[in-house]
Amino acid sequence: MLVPGAVAILFGALLVALVRAFIVRADFRTAVLGSPGEATVFGLISVKGVVIVLLCAMLTAGVLYPLRTLTTTAPANPPAPPPTTKMRLDVNFDPDEVNPRRKDFEVRAYVRTKQGNLPIPVIHQVTQGGVTVTVDLPDMETPFFVEFQTAGKNWTTDDFSVREAKAIARKLEE
Numbered sequence: 001m002l003v004p005g006a007v008a009i010l011f012g013a014l015l016v017a018l019v020r021a022f023i024v025r026a027d028f029r030t031a032v033l034g035s036p037g038e039a040t041v042f043g044l045i046s047v048k049g050v051v052i053v054l055l056c057a058m059l060t061a062g063v064l065y066p067l068r069t070l071t072t073t074a075p076a077n078p079p080a081p082p083p084t085t086k087m088r089l090d091v092n093f094d095p096d097e098v099n100p101r102r103k104d105f106e107v108r109a110y111v112r113t114k115q116g117n118l119p120i121p122v123i124h125q126v127t128q129g130g131v132t133v134t135v136d137l138p139d140m141e142t143p144f145f146v147e148f149q150t151a152g153k154n155w156t157t158d159d160f161s162v163r164e165a166k167a168i169a170r171k172l173e174e
Contacts, residue, residue, distance in 0.1 A: 004066030011062030018056060084136040089146065091157060092130035098150050100126045106149040109135045111142050122146070 021028045031048055038046050045053070093100065109122040123134045133146050148155040 004069055008063050008066040011059050015056060015059040015063065018052070018059065022052075082138065084138060085140055087135050087137050087144070089133045089135070089157070090127070090130060091133060091146065091148070093148075093155070097153075098148070098155065100131050100148075102151065104149075104151050107131065107133060108147045108149070109133065109144060110147070111137065111144045113142075120144070 031046070099105070107122055107124040109120050110117040111120055120135055120137070125132045125134075131148070135144060135146075137144060146157045
């Protein structure tokens with residue numbers, strides 16, 4: 001991606017140097033426009049001048065071609081992210097067993113796939129007597145589950161899809 005831009009800058013610098021030489025140096029102008037007794041094209045420009053004009057045309061093409069390919073290869077719009085389904089799950093705990101307000105309380109969510117359990121981002125909020133968990137799922141049929149880690153004990157919900165909205169966490173056997 002950087003190479004076409006560098007090529008355009010190189011050819012642009014050469015073209016600027018050529019035009020600058022034509023404007024500033026009188027001997028260069030004289031060589032291009034021709035002098036009496038020298039072969040000219042259309043009686044105006046010398047053969048050396050024709051070569052310079054062709055060189056300018058090639059340098060201009062060398063500037064425009066990479067810039068054109070830079071703009072046409074860039075995607076017009078980035079691909080849209082796949083649609084997701086937002087799911088909110090209310091999970092209740094026995095208050096004698098779990099205190100979701102403790103600092104060591106962690107929430108993790110997973111979706112079940114053919115490749116295994118894949119973690120997904122989760123947002124949780126402590127509510128009266130439980131936790132409200134919000135996850136983004138790929139579709140309404142994908143099963144997911146939520147794990148809760150407390151001081152030395154792990155809890156998990158059963159597998160759910162979006163069609164279900166309430167869960168009770170059970171203690172994992174150690």
